[in-house]
Amino acid sequence: MDSGDFRRFGYELVDWIADYLDHAERYPVLSRSSPGQTKEGLPAEPPMQGERMEDILADFREIIVPGITHWQHPRFFAYFPATTSGPSILGELLSAGLGVNAMLWQTSPAATELEEVVMDWLRSLLGLPEAFRGVIQDTASTATLCALICARERATDFRISERGIPGWAGEPALRLYTSTEGHSSVEKGARIAGFGSEHVVTVRTDEDNAMNPENLRRCIEEDRSNGLHPCCVVATVGTTSSTAIDPLGPIGVIAENYGLWLHVDAALAGSAAILPEKRWILDGVEKADSFVFNPHKWLFTNFDCSAFYCRHPDILTSALSIQPEYLKTGQDCRVVNFRDWGIQLGRRFRSLKLWFVLRYYGVEGLQERLREHIGLAAGFASWIERSADFELMAPVPLNTVCFRYRPVGATLPEEELEAMNRELMDDVNRSGRIYITHTRLRGTFCLRLSIGQMRTDLDDVKMAWEVLQQSDVVETRRRER
Amino acid sequence: MDSGDFRRFGYELVDWIADYLDHAERYPVLSRSSPGQTKEGLPAEPPMQGERMEDILADFREIIVPGITHWQHPRFFAYFPATTSGPSILGELLSAGLGVNAMLWQTSPAATELEEVVMDWLRSLLGLPEAFRGVIQDTASTATLCALICARERATDFRISERGIPGWAGEPALRLYTSTEGHSSVEKGARIAGFGSEHVVTVRTDEDNAMNPENLRRCIEEDRSNGLHPCCVVATVGTTSSTAIDPLGPIGVIAENYGLWLHVDAALAGSAAILPEKRWILDGVEKADSFVFNPHKWLFTNFDCSAFYCRHPDILTSALSIQPEYLKTGQDCRVVNFRDWGIQLGRRFRSLKLWFVLRYYGVEGLQERLREHIGLAAGFASWIERSADFELMAPVPLNTVCFRYRPVGATLPEEELEAMNRELMDDVNRSGRIYITHTRLRGTFCLRLSIGQMRTDLDDVKMAWEVLQQSDVVETRRRER
Numbered sequence: 001m002d003s004g005d006f007r008r009f010g011y012e013l014v015d016w017i018a019d020y021l022d023h024a025e026r027y028p029v030l031s032r033s034s035p036g037q038t039k040e041g042l043p044a045e046p047p048m049q050g051e052r053m054e055d056i057l058a059d060f061r062e063i064i065v066p067g068i069t070h071w072q073h074p075r076f077f078a079y080f081p082a083t084t085s086g087p088s089i090l091g092e093l094l095s096a097g098l099g100v101n102a103m104l105w106q107t108s109p110a111a112t113e114l115e116e117v118v119m120d121w122l123r124s125l126l127g128l129p130e131a132f133r134g135v136i137q138d139t140a141s142t143a144t145l146c147a148l149i150c151a152r153e154r155a156t157d158f159r160i161s162e163r164g165i166p167g168w169a170g171e172p173a174l175r176l177y178t179s180t181e182g183h184s185s186v187e188k189g190a191r192i193a194g195f196g197s198e199h200v201v202t203v204r205t206d207e208d209n210a211m212n213p214e215n216l217r218r219c220i221e222e223d224r225s226n227g228l229h230p231c232c233v234v235a236t237v238g239t240t241s242s243t244a245i246d247p248l249g250p251i252g253v254i255a256e257n258y259g260l261w262l263h264v265d266a267a268l269a270g271s272a273a274i275l276p277e278k279r280w281i282l283d284g285v286e287k288a289d290s291f292v293f294n295p296h297k298w299l300f301t302n303f304d305c306s307a308f309y310c311r312h313p314d315i316l317t318s319a320l321s322i323q324p325e326y327l328k329t330g331q332d333c334r335v336v337n338f339r340d341w342g343i344q345l346g347r348r349f350r351s352l353k354l355w356f357v358l359r360y361y362g363v364e365g366l367q368e369r370l371r372e373h374i375g376l377a378a379g380f381a382s383w384i385e386r387s388a389d390f391e392l393m394a395p396v397p398l399n400t401v402c403f404r405y406r407p408v409g410a411t412l413p414e415e416e417l418e419a420m421n422r423e424l425m426d427d428v429n430r431s432g433r434i435y436i437t438h439t440r441l442r443g444t445f446c447l448r449l450s451i452g453q454m455r456t457d458l459d460d461v462k463m464a465w466e467v468l469q470q471s472d473v474v475e476t477r478r479r480e481r
Numbered sequence: 482m483d484s485g486d487f488r489r490f491g492y493e494l495v496d497w498i499a500d501y502l503d504h505a506e507r508y509p510v511l512s513r514s515s516p517g518q519t520k521e522g523l524p525a526e527p528p529m530q531g532e533r534m535e536d537i538l539a540d541f542r543e544i545i546v547p548g549i550t551h552w553q554h555p556r557f558f559a560y561f562p563a564t565t566s567g568p569s570i571l572g573e574l575l576s577a578g579l580g581v582n583a584m585l586w587q588t589s590p591a592a593t594e595l596e597e598v599v600m601d602w603l604r605s606l607l608g609l610p611e612a613f614r615g616v617i618q619d620t621a622s623t624a625t626l627c628a629l630i631c632a633r634e635r636a637t638d639f640r641i642s643e644r645g646i647p648g649w650a651g652e653p654a655l656r657l658y659t660s661t662e663g664h665s666s667v668e669k670g671a672r673i674a675g676f677g678s679e680h681v682v683t684v685r686t687d688e689d690n691a692m693n694p695e696n697l698r699r700c701i702e703e704d705r706s707n708g709l710h711p712c713c714v715v716a717t718v719g720t721t722s723s724t725a726i727d728p729l730g731p732i733g734v735i736a737e738n739y740g741l742w743l744h745v746d747a748a749l750a751g752s753a754a755i756l757p758e759k760r761w762i763l764d765g766v767e768k769a770d771s772f773v774f775n776p777h778k779w780l781f782t783n784f785d786c787s788a789f790y791c792r793h794p795d796i797l798t799s800a801l802s803i804q805p806e807y808l809k810t811g812q813d814c815r816v817v818n819f820r821d822w823g824i825q826l827g828r829r830f831r832s833l834k835l836w837f838v839l840r841y842y843g844v845e846g847l848q849e850r851l852r853e854h855i856g857l858a859a860g861f862a863s864w865i866e867r868s869a870d871f872e873l874m875a876p877v878p879l880n881t882v883c884f885r886y887r888p889v890g891a892t893l894p895e896e897e898l899e900a901m902n903r904e905l906m907d908d909v910n911r912s913g914r915i916y917i918t919h920t921r922l923r924g925t926f927c928l929r930l931s932i933g934q935m936r937t938d939l940d941d942v943k944m945a946w947e948v949l950q951q952s953d954v955v956e957t958r959r960r961e962r
Contacts, residue, residue, distance in 0.1 A: 011495060021578070046840070067591025086486065096565065101563055322672075334516050344622045360531055
């Protein structure tokens with residue numbers, strides 16, 4: 001593609017994205033595509049001759065766009081929103097144009113050093129310990145896996161990475177603790193790293209869905225008395241279901257007393273710690289060994305960009321560093337080579353977009369937007385609380401509201417309430433006007449509404465409330481009364 | 482950022498990238514930045530107030546660009562080039578603008594289905610077995626880790642993912658085979674997945690640096706007679722040092738006879754299999770259990786984009802699937818949810834850029850460029866062969882030439898030759914005109930020149946040859962004669 005065509009189609013796509021972000025609400029949030037529909041529009045074999053970019057972009061609009069679920073829609077309230085922003089998209093574009101691989105310092109010194117700088121900026125913004133060293137990973141899943149590997153290796157004096165399973169055979173099973181609300185990536189990491197699903201101990205939570213430290217202590221004691229080896233605790237700051245905040249202070253004391261690695265999974269909520277009034281969510285992080293949060297979730301940086309911090313980079317690199325001749329450089333003893341800090345060898349230049357975002361908005365600009373989201377969530381929660389037909393299912397410390405429909409005056413069995421709420425969710429999602437998802441808290445089916453889109457405003461949240469109240473499920477019940 | 486500013490700075494960056502790709506040769510290939518130099522230009526704290534995009538972009542040009550090693554420079558001959566292309570950059574831009582997460586079918590049906598389609602296209606292009614199912618991963622390191630986990634789980638009847646190390650305690654050690662030229666990611670994966678470094682058996686290669694199947698058989702037999710458990714073999718098609726091709730046919734027969742999982746790491750070379758005259762490199766792939774190659778290396782798709790195929794997706798998903806309530810959808814039994822096919826939960830919409838590239842160039846367009854690179858490498862190799870002062874150090878089946886300087890008429894000890902070649906490499910890299918790297922083959926230090934940049938032409942390769950011959954190291958020797 002010559003530079004003339006690149007410019008032409010580049011401008012066209014910049015325009016398309018600008019329009020898209022200005023008017024994402026023209027689309028149904030959740031794609032209405034049915035299974036197989038996109039595939040049907042595409043040929044079974046690639047073209048032998050090259051095609052015109054005009055035709056490819058026309059197919060994009062006609063075949064692909066109808067199959068898109070619009071994560072940038074202001075009424076995307078599902079999962080955790082993963083919002084992008086203008087400066088972040090521009091940073092990603094520039095990174096794609098440079099096409100550098102940040103695996104070694106030498107393969108682009110600025111990519112490594114800018115990553116060190118922006119990770120230090122974030123450490124400072126969140127008030128993380130000075131001793132933490134940061135690296136950008138793709139996702140919190142990968143970062144948590146790295147933390148579990150560190151925990152495993154420290155506990156076994158590197159016998160597993162070096163000697164494998166036989167190096168630990170006959171020794172007590174390594175045990176891993178997280179709350180019943182911990183993220184699925186903890187168990188996934190435990191499977192990959194050889195802890196095994198059955199050695200992931202799920203610690204019971206309190207009424208607020210946060211880990212009860214006393215329960216953690218009891219689980220550890222019980223394991224010790226059964227001859228098992230407590231190894232690692234993953235505390236969650238902002239659980240996926242309800243953004244519950246595990247109390248890091250008492251958990252850290254227990255981890256320290258029993259010699260456990262403390263990893264903090266703050267994937268969504270970490271961003272909120274840039275607000276002085278929310279910094280309490282990280283109280284006690286001083287005792288953590290590692291920490292992860294995702295600027296790609298709630299810091300306006302497009303996916304993927306996960307910030308991983310480790311107090312002991314020597315353990316991380318001892319576990320993961322392999323030194324083949326073809327990767328050695330003359331500067332190895334003087335610089336950081338981030339390839340040794342994660343699973344992958346190759347690494348994108350992700351710090352560029354994060355640098356653009358942090359500078360373009362500035363700390364105060366970011367704080368303002370987070371405050372707005374938290375305020376909107378509080379407002380929505382208050383409407384739920386005041387409504388006779390809906391109930392709040394969990395505290396709302398941040399941007400996510402768990403609730404359900406329970407029509408006033410009717411005493412319905414749980415199964416019926418669940419079926420009714422599922423129907424309500426499917427109904428409002430089919431409307432295309434909002435997209436919400438569900439979870440289960442202490443066994444009870446709940447709806448979830450999470451606010452984190454850069455473009456979400458009060459009108460959007462009001463509309464969500466209207467759409468819920470006007471859904472057939474609710475209207476029918478109301479008419480029956 | 483309002484859409485006016487987004488357009489304005491978007492156009493500006495499109496222009497910057499267009500100019501950059503047209504004239505990347507204006508820059509020294511290898512950055513001349515010294516350790517700490519980029520950091521010095523950046524403040525220790527993020528700005529409190531937002532900054533103007535003009536200022537951010539000015540800093541990009543003044544502080545970041547001097548610290549870039551130019552992977553898109555036509556004379557980047559280091560490692561394996563990871564070339565990007567116009568359509569790929571545009572695809573990445575669009576993907577960043579949409580900002581969708583392809584973790585579940587529902588979270589963007591088109592992202593999942595387009596991924597299935599383009600992976601089927603590539604399977605067909607490479608002549609891979611019909612039974613292979615494909616998924617895009619970030620890197621071959623991650624894909625190989627997935628393969629190792631599958632091998633481990635099949636061999637242990639899922640006892641490690643479920644019961645962890647104690648589930649396999651007392652059982653024979655799982656053994657993993659790759660050649661002495663296998664990639665570092667194999668050992669890294671073995672450390673992560675708990676095989677342990679010492680159970681990675683490095684099988685001796687032949688003169689051509691490819692695995693000797695008879696040596697593999699002997700290693701397996703020896704392990705069996707020592708009560709160990711042969712589990713997996715990773716064959717390399719296109720080794721990192723010299724693109725040697727392990728013979729998949731005989732290796733596959735051995736893997737089948739001994740019940741080993743056969744994973745094929747064709748990270749660089751896989752792309753060459755789209756050429757009928759090079760398809761022989763995959764002869765025997767019919768017996769493979771899994772396969773990976775990187776369109777981000779030699780198929781003009783910008784990093785990251787790694788194509789992973791598995792014959793047994795049920796094993797992959799059994800090992801990696803965790804089903805928390807908040808990720809369940811109504812379509813789960815009818816669709817593919819790629820989150821269960823890899824390490825990460827979140828996934829970028831990577832199929833878009835790959836689709837753009839495959840359609841824009843067409844199969845013939847891609848073939849033409851690969852043929853040109855292979856021809857250029859053959860040409861460079863012939864100049865080396867005809868030179869009295871340089872020698873070829875390995876066969877050149879594809880795009881990579883291993884060679885060294887050995888001045889005619891002098892009988893120098895190996896250490897001196899190595900020092901001289903290191904000096905030569907540093908000297909030509911300092912020139913900024915080319916960038917080459919080194920490796921070691923059977924203990925001997927070699928220089929490597931790898932050709933895979935979209936914009937590299939005969940003049941660039943000629944210049945590489947001139948720069949080498951005109952370096953101080955060579956000139957000084959020549960004058961002394």
